[in-house]
Amino acid sequence: MSTTGEYERFFPYEEPYPNQRSAMAEIAEALDDERDVLLEGAPGTGKTLSALVPALEYARRTDKTVVITTNVHQQMRQFVEDARAITREEPLRAVVFKGKSSMCHIDVEYQECQTLRDTTRTLVEKETERAELNQQAEALLDRIREGEDGAGEARNTVTDELDAVESELEELRDGNVCEHYYNNLVGNTDEFFEWLFEDVRTPEEIYEYADQRQLCGYELLKEGMEAVDLVVCNYHHLLDPAIREQFFRWLGRDPEDVVTVFDEAHNIESAARDHASRTLTENTLEEALSELEDADDSRAQPAENVLSAFLGALRATYDDALGFGEREQVGDDWYDLTIANSDRRDDLTLAFLDRYEGRGIDAEVDLALQLGRALDREYEEAYKNGQATTRSECQTLQAAEFIAAWMADGGKLGQHPMCSVRRDAGTEEVYGRAELYTCIPREVTETLFEEVNASILMSATLRPFDVIEDVLGLSDPATMAYGLEYPEDRRRTLAVEAPALFSSERSDPNTQSAVADVLADATRFTPGNVLLFFPSYAEAERYHDRLRNRADVTSRLLLDEPGVETESMRQSFVGGDDAILCTSLWGTLAEGVSFDGDDARTVAVVGVPYPHLSERMEAIQDAYDRAYADRREAGWRYAVEIPTIRKTRQALGRVIRAPDDYGVRLLVDKRYTRASADMGKYGVRGSFPPEERAELVDVDPEKLKFAMLNFYADLDAYPDEPPRP
Incomplete structure (x- = not known):
């Protein structure tokens, strides 16, 4: 169990604000009991350090990692300042993490980046294999000169392997690779990590450092996240379940070894809702149907049955929902239309069921998913080997995944089916979007708070605590509120x-x-x-x-x-x-x-x-x-x-x-x-x-x-x- 002296060594300033010392003590006690914490403190009263100081001491003592997160850009800068101040009092390994899109030096999308990373790694592995085979061939040549039996036959085998590797390398070089990531893999990056942990570096500083040396700062940062004390990141790294799983893997931590600290935590509700909601546009459906026309596969027809029926239903639904003169008022922003019903499924689902003429929606959606995954693998291979200059997204897969979720979840409590329209800026035509809107955020957050070791949620406006507990799915948290103690x-x-x-x-x-x-x-x-x-x-x-x-x-x-x-x-x-x-x-x-x-x-x-x-x-x-x-x-x-x-x-x-x-x-x-x-x-x-x-x-x-x-x-x-x- 921690004592005041133990955690206050992480406090970087001469004297805590009013109530800061009390808050640190209460949070330290709660963390020792592995309880979540709800902390409300008036603006300007030092909530960040009230949470960070005991969390860092607890994590150091129990071999955990602290992840502090916000959705407010200015608060991210404040976290960096506080972390830098702490490192001057107590050695601290900290990284500040942003999404790939803000750190990419060649400006490619996520899937393209993934594929480039895989092909680049394969290229480096093949180059390493070639170097090893060359060494073997040289050694066998010496043994041939010495007259060793079997050395010639062994060398022939190695040179055959070398020829095969050279052929593979030629194909890989003709394909798509990332030069920045290549330099990460073949160069000595010790200097980067020494520089990284000399201080708390911002993503902008990391980007500039890496760009000057033709390195990929994003991938280097991911490598450097293992064995760190503190990570500063955006909400989506924790609230998006898929990203969270990867994020913890980069940390080298299981969820139970992570302590999360949410700043401006009154915003978690709306942020979680945004991350959980799913959408499918009319354009994606059209692109998916075009994709199916070119697919020489028996599953294409069942997939077309489902997707064309859903597209027709979407168009008919928003046409019916638009009132007289309403279409002319639609602008560049999404304009919501009412399609939900209180006593039956929504109008879009009913129109879909009416239009569908296949052999069973569930079976044919499953076939569409299978085909979509197969096409997606083909696109990845084409990009890897240089047959394509960009990594295509499989529209069939996206559409099929959405329709499967729509049919399975559209009638559940907390899921609200919606239809929206907007005007295309290029064609001036109105087009539609289906959306499964998540109303109750605890469906996203409850799992997170159950999985991690403990969470501290702080804000100037968290109360009433019982409501935040209900809405986010927290169980028996420690609660504390500190008002404005200034005169x-x-x-x-x-x-x-x-x-x-x-x-x-x-x-x-x-x-x-x-x-x-x-x-x-x-x-x-x-x-x-x-x-x-x-x-x-x-x-x-x-x-x-x-x-x-x-x-x-x-x-x-x-x-x-x-x-x-x-x-x-x-x-x-x-x-x-x-x-x-x-x-x-x-x-x-x-x-x-x-x-x-x-x-x-x-x-x-x-x-x-x-x-x-x-x-x-x-x-x-x-x-x-x-x-x-x-x-x-x-x-x-x-x-x-x-x-x-x-x-x-x-x-x-x-x-x-x-x-x-x-x-x-x-x-x-x-x-x-x-x-x-x-x-x-x-x-x-x-x-x-x-x-x-x-x-x-x-x-x-x-x-x-x-x-x-x-x-x-x-x-x-x-x-x-x-x-x-």
Whole structure:
């Protein structure tokens, strides 16, 4: 069992933050009991080191490897900084791992890379074999000169083998190989690994080092992952079951020898859902049918029976689902159509069953799978031997695998069949996609958490813990929550009794005017930058325009939009004083992005930013209602309310990130006030954790300016004379 002295040797700084020492002790105890941990800590309170320090000590003592993962790019950089700091206190072998696509020097797809790697390895093995045979031939020639009996016959056998190897080498050289990986295999890479473990290297540094030496940094990194203490990676390395199996193999570890640490763990639910969902486009089906036309195989006809029926059913289904004039509105993004039924299978499945005329779907899907695997092997061989310049993907195999899953799983709880359409940018034609959407993420995550030694899930917004346990499939985790321990007199959290921004009320001019008045006061009485988060980019643009047209708003006004690079927008905002940034709460700036000190003084969440209540969201609600039928309004609470409040709390956490920091946090909507108790499930004040709820101070819109003036004036925060109410 660990002691404080043992794990604190991994702590790289002079003194832990408030509550950090307590969190490290609790996590160390939980790891000794091989229990999972749910850690909620306010932004800026050192959650990463609270988890890493005891995890690294536990792993060192019990011969485990720690894998820390995030889906937020900025947090990856923070992990690297923390790991580098630790290595200066305690020797640590750490690698930072990214996907192949971001590290490939010749820009090929995954399957091509796999094939190139195999052919290149075979080439090097044959070259090694040739060198060994040459040595044998030379030795036998000496023995022939010495007159040894049988030496001549033996040498003839060796030279015959040499001729065969030379012929194979000639074929391999005419095929496709990767020169970067070839250099990995034939060169001395000791220098690379010495450099790699001198410090904690980023994937960008590894790419540059390898590129200068014509090496494959990705493959070298995989080789170097064995016997490391710490790996930093993206969510998909753990949440995708196929990638996870390979990832652990590269680590040289069985799952029970791995401790996982998930940062921003409130995002696991949606990330797992994305990894589990499966899709099949109309284009893939068309390409598969073309592939079958060229296949001289008895299984081609059964495969064609299945795939052509599914393609026809897909087209007929989205044609029927598109309403009058709706096709003309379809754009470049996927547009969902309703095909699910409450009392029977979905419309696409019914149309497929109606169109299919073969000898049995299960049998013919199985034949399509067999043929697809055979064709896929042929494509690999053609690429290996140079008959093809690219490694083709077998479309028949992809289509058959999807149809098999669709028929087997489409009616199961938590699986929601969907159909979507989009417009082809080249042809302007509308085409379709079938999707099996996974609503309940524990189908992906539960196995992971059962397999590994222990997992630490940390976030500023994990509570309520019982919900995260249910949703992700965690069993009896240790739970701990640490609030914002910085001085309370340096922050205010105000619930403004502004109109409730229900979607039906947002277009009301009176509502807009009242909210704009509140925001204008908030900006005028803030001595510095103001962050405004809205339920959508459209609402952000609406109030950006309203504020721009007001004479009393003189601040530098910025509008965030979809597709804008996060760091460039952040830099524009923090690049000067007295700026206002309007953005969506569901955008990239609401979490994982730091606004420290003078970067932002006031943050406001305008409205209760429920996600768009799409069919996907309704499907998730329905799945949770059915899975947790004993819980009152489980669907609404698990799928809508709690994720929304987590996002709101994340946004509020963009300010007050250090003990000497100060600022105001605003919730602009009467649903956050005490009056919301009479609003049923739409009143959200009660969804905040108790200590955060206790800090909420209700304020009339007309009194907001006075509340902010008093707070900032007491801190002597105004550089000149305070503004006059």
